[in-house]
Amino acid sequence: MVKFSVKKLHVWFGAAHILRGVSLDILSNEILSVIGPANSGKTTFLRMLNRLNELEPGFRMNGAIALDGADSLSEDVERLRKRIGMVFAMPLPLPLSIFDNVAYGARMHGIRKTARLQGIVEQALREAYLWDEVKDRLPTSAFNLSGGQQQRLCIARTLAVQPEVILFDEPCSGLDPISTAKVEEAMLKLKRQYTLILVTNNVKQAARVGDRTAFFLNGELIEVNKTDKIFTVPADKRTEDYIRGKFG
Amino acid sequence: MKKNPERSQKIAFFFLLLANLLIVVPVGLIIVIIVAKGFPALTWEFISQMPRQGMRAGGIFPAIIGTIYLVGGAILFALPIGVLAAIYLCEYATHSRMSRVVKLAIVNLAGVPSVVYGLFGLALFVVFCKFGVSILSGALTLGIMILPIIITASREALESVPPAFREVSLSLGASKWQTIRNIVLPNAIPGILTGAILGLGRASGETAPILFTVAAFYLPRLPSSVFDQVMALPYHLYVISTQVPNVDEKIRYGTALVLLLLVLFMNSVAILIRNKFRKQKRW
Structure with missing residues (x-):
């Protein structure tokens, strides 16, 4: 089933033409990896899906994005962002306690009862494989956690809002290999319930976790296919050069 | 003359040190002189009694109360408006032409001489709004300043x-x-309070803006409403230093010392509040 349908998407920031006519369907319950060198527009593409780009000065766009068949650009932006969670490149806990970080979204959506919040927080932390490590220190500052734990906290915080799609923007770029493995393990399990889109600079990571992989270059989608196809028999010479490490 | 890097370094250090001494020495001297000359006047009677004998004896209690009222009123008026305006400029109108105009206006407002604020307050609050020469007019004028x-x-x-x-x-x-209410504002409070501290110090020391709008030359009683005149410490200091003959030196310096201590006290309270919020900041 098609979750996101992106058609002829162009994005400009001021005079810079960042995305040049990207058309791409994203399926339900898949992990789509988006790879490409720096400045290829992959993060901009990701931030179009939850419409964070609109906050930037000089932003202009053209094209269409549909979520479950309905135009996502005319949808109420807060409701849309509730359905589409995001995990950022650096672990970004809010300056709050562990509990308050995870409960933040639920509270913003009007859930006040402590018992209900406790249930939501525990479930989200379990889904992000963090519960056992933090259950005894929920009221302490989230900044005391290690980088990998902070990133899984950010995943839990996203899950607590019960989204349908989770966007990962280079989620492991600041993490060591063991923390990276834990985050990847969490992603593979999350796929059962959520649609995951993973922007990554790490080609091997895309190969490990992606069901399909999309290759971006200079704001264009060069090709998208099953991950094993992309990594064994890429259709485009440029894709092959990139994943073989010839540039980027 | 041959270039000698070691000597030029020594010369540079000397001037850098000199510049620092020029900052520290006057501040130290001001404090030493005012404390030395004013401390003998600092009795319970001096800070709790009405002035007597044409301000040549007695206390300065009404001026202390007047300054507290004026500074408190100014902050009460300026802090909410200032914070709301800043939120609008930073969070909502970041790149609009309107925000550029407002930012320019603020920079210029900061450069207006205080006596001009005094005249403005006289025209707007005292005369046009018919608040009269009163605490309300004075506090609003200081607030705008x-x-x-x-x-x-x-x-x-x-x-x-x-x-x-x-x-x-x-x-x-x-x-x-x-987002503003739960994330941005709580983390901005220490910085906002720093602004309030600076404003407090400025408002308590200015004479010109209260000259036409509130300050009483000699009024040995406490105000009963915001429409009353009051005495205020900076203006009182001016009066007993230049307008009233034969005022004992220690009364003048005592008044200056009380003004300094009052500003110090108000700043300390604000700094304590700020530190309490800073402790909660965790990044």
């Missing part, structure tokens, strides 16, 4: 909250106002 300080400090405080926090909050589906 410290508005730029508070807006500028609040803007800097809001801008120093990392944009990533805003994105995280928005990405979780929080509205813009929820």
Whole structure:
């Protein structure tokens, strides 16, 4: 089933033409990896899906994005962002306690009862494989956690809002290999319930976790296919050069 | 003359040190002189009694109360307006032409001489609004004078909250106002309070803005409403230093010392509050 349908998407920031006519369907319950060198527009593409780009000065766009068949650009932006969670490149806990970080979204959506919040927080932390490590220190500052734990906290915080799609923007770029493995393990399990889109600079990571992989270059989608196809028999010479490490 | 790097370094150090001494020495001297000359006047009677014998004896109690009222009123007026304006400028109208005009206006407002604020207050509050020469007029005039300080400090405080926090909050589906209310504002409070401290100091020391709008030359009783005149410490100091003959030197310096201590006390309270909020800040 098609979750996101992106058609002829162009994005400009001021005079810079960042995305040049990207058309791409994203399926339900898949992990789509988006790879490409720096400045290829992959993060901009990701931030179009939850419409964070609109906050930037000089932003202009053209094209269409549909979520479950309905135009996502005319949808109420807060409701849309509730359905589409995001995990950022650096672990970004809010300056709050562990509990308050995870409960933040639920509270913003009007859930006040402590018992209900406790249930939501525990479930989200379990889904992000963090519960056992933090259950005894929920009221302490989230900044005391290690980088990998902070990133899984950010995943839990996203899950607590019960989204349908989770966007990962280079989620492991600041993490060591063991923390990276834990985050990847969490992603593979999350796929059962959520649609995951993973922007990554790490080609091997895309190969490990992606069901399909999309290759971006200079704001264009060069090709998208099953991950094993992309990594064994890429259709485009440029894709092959990139994943073989010839540039980027 | 041959170039000698070691000597030129010594010369440079000398001037750098000199510049620092020139900052420290006058501050030290001001404090030493005022404390030395004013401390003998500092009795319980001096700070709790009405002035007597044409301000040549007795206390300065009404001037202390007057200054507290004026500064408190000015902050009460300027802090909410300043913070709200700063939020609008930083969070809502960041790149609009309107915000550029407002920012320019604020910079210029900060450069207006205080006596001009006094005349403005006289025209607007005393005459046009018919508040008369009163605490209300004086506090509003001082409030307008410290508005730029508070807006500028609040803007800097809001801008120093990392944009990533805003994105995280928005990405979780929080509205813009929820983000400001729950993430941006709590983390900006220490900086906003710094602005309030600066404003407080400025408002308590100025003479010109209260000259035409509130200050009483000699009024040995406490105000009963915001429409009363009051004495105020800076103006009182001016009066007993230049307008009344034969005032004992220690009364003049005692008054200056009380004004300094009052500002110090109000600043300490604000700094304590700020430190309490800073402790909660965790990044």
